[in-house]
Amino acid sequence: MFKVNDNYLKLPGSYLFSTIGKKVAAYKEANPDKEVISLGIGDVTQPLAPAVIDALHSAVDEMSKAETFHGYAPDLGYEFLRRAIADNDYKSRGVDIALDEIFVSDGAKSDSGNIVDIFSQDNVIAVTDPVYPVYVDSNAMSGKTGEYLKDKECWSNVIYMPCTAENNFVPELPEKTPDIIYICCPNNPTGTTLTKEQLQKWVDYANEKKAVIIYDAAYEAYISETDVPHSIYECDGAKNCAIEMRSFSKNAGFTGTRLGFTIVPKQLVDSNGTMLNSLWARRHGTKFNGAPYIIQRAGEAVYSEAGKAQTKEQIAYYMNNAKEIRNALSGMGYTVFGGVNAPYIWLQTPDGMKSWDFFDVLLEKANVVGTPGSGFGPSGEGYFRLTAFGSAENTKKALERIKAL
Numbered sequence: 280m281f282k283v284n285d286n287y288l289k290l291p292g293s294y295l296f297s298t299i300g301k302k303v304a305a306y307k308e309a310n311p312d313k314e315v316i317s318l319g320i321g322d323v324t325q326p327l328a329p330a331v332i333d334a335l336h337s338a339v340d341e342m343s344k345a346e347t348f349h350g351y352a353p354d355l356g357y358e359f360l361r362r363a364i365a366d367n368d369y370k371s372r373g374v375d376i377a378l379d380e381i382f383v384s385d386g387a388k389s390d391s392g393n394i395v396d397i398f399s400q401d402n403v404i405a406v407t408d409p410v411y412p413v414y415v416d417s418n419a420m421s422g423k424t425g426e427y428l429k430d431k432e433c434w435s436n437v438i439y440m441p442c443t444a445e446n447n448f449v450p451e452l453p454e455k456t457p458d459i460i461y462i463c464c465p466n467n468p469t470g471t472t473l474t475k476e477q478l479q480k481w482v483d484y485a486n487e488k489k490a491v492i493i494y495d496a497a498y499e500a501y502i503s504e505t506d507v508p509h510s511i512y513e514c515d516g517a518k519n520c521a522i523e524m525r526s527f528s529k530n531a532g533f534t535g536t537r538l539g540f541t542i543v544p545k546q547l548v549d550s551n552g553t554m555l556n557s558l559w560a561r562r563h564g565t566k567f568n569g570a571p572y573i574i575q576r577a578g579e580a581v582y583s584e585a586g587k588a589q590t591k592e593q594i595a596y597y598m599n600n601a602k603e604i605r606n607a608l609s610g611m612g613y614t615v616f617g618g619v620n621a622p623y624i625w626l627q628t629p630d631g632m633k634s635w636d637f638f639d640v641l642l643e644k645a646n647v648v649g650t651p652g653s654g655f656g657p658s659g660e661g662y663f664r665l666t667a668f669g670s671a672e673n674t675k676k677a678l679e680r681i682k683a684l
Contacts, residue, residue: 295654319648328589334580352569356383363582386539387526392417405438405457409655463495470617485520500530518544601667622667645680
């Protein structure tokens with residue numbers, strides 16, 4: 280008789296955003312006359328940039344002719360895209376990344392979940408708390424998190440590093456030594472960041488403890504403050520201890536187009552001298568057939584002069600929404616964070632209200648959807664996330680409804 284991976288049975292309920300989707304769908308079905316505005320899931324709403332659309336059309340035309348047709352993509356991704364990434368995302372910031380250290384994929388979410396494959400079962404992970412759920416859930420699925428403690432809403436073998444208003448959302452170095460450290464900066468869900476000096480401390484700590492940092496830089500394009508690094512490799516020694524993941528979803532609107540990449544430096548090795556670059560290449564080549572040629576050409580167009588200008592306009596559009604949300608909520612008396620270097624606004628729920636209770640109030644009384652902070656971890660309780668990815672019109676309308684509560 281076959282047996283299932285019983286680690287899946289330990290997972291509490293469904294994935295956070297699936298739960299939200301079900302609750303919203305049920306409300307809409309029961310209230311078909313209500314117009315529900317979503318400021319919940321971090322999905323973009325602006326169309327792809329014209330330069331990207333032009334590249335897509337051109338690539339489609341290439342696929343219609345035998346002499347320009349492309350089949351399976353190279354394991355690491357097409358060189359034209361990897362070179363554009365190396366030159367524009369790294370060399371422009373004084374960081375040298377070799378082309379064979381860049382692994383093109385269908386998005387940072389996939390890579391975040393799949394990276395656990397190359398690590399031993401007995402590794403101890405540390406996560407900032409609150410945190411993007413994929414990090415913990417994917418480790419739980421592979422049996423690395425111990426048992427789920429329902430009363431505490433946390434896992435027994437995970438080191439949680441609280442990030443709250445009390446410590447200005449800057450995690451402290453853990454007392455227990457982790458093997459794998461997850462850092463998302465700018466942070467999802469809090470919208471807060473680490474300065475280069477603060478991030479350097481984590482790089483130094485990881486090198487000292489022989490730990491590896493999984494660095495999620497999906498929102499780096501939204502950074503506006505000069506003391507916040509766009510890549511962890513801007514820190515000394517980071518290539519010896521860090522894997523960086525990036526996405527085209529939020530900087531170029533590829534949430535429905537799917538494209539991302541992971542950087543694994545060749546000098547990153549374990550205690551036996553095993554290169555993680557080689558392991559990830561083996562995993563990548565075995566379990567992934569590459570992002571489509573059409574999509575990779577679209578990704579290349581993001582780095583063209585027109586693409587840079589057009590995506591910059593889109594980012595400014597969303598960050599204007601973030602400014603509107605932040606200012607409006609502050610004016611209503613809410614305590615708010617984020618929204619400066621990231622398209623997320625993290626607010627404290629009023630009067631000590633539970634996160635899911637506030638979700639219900641917003642949905643039922645304002646017909647606005649947000650994301651309960653507790654869904655991101657124990658330290659997220661009492662907080663709530665709103666995104667700036669809606670249209671300007673809907674964002675303004677949602678704020679008017681919240682004000683009327």
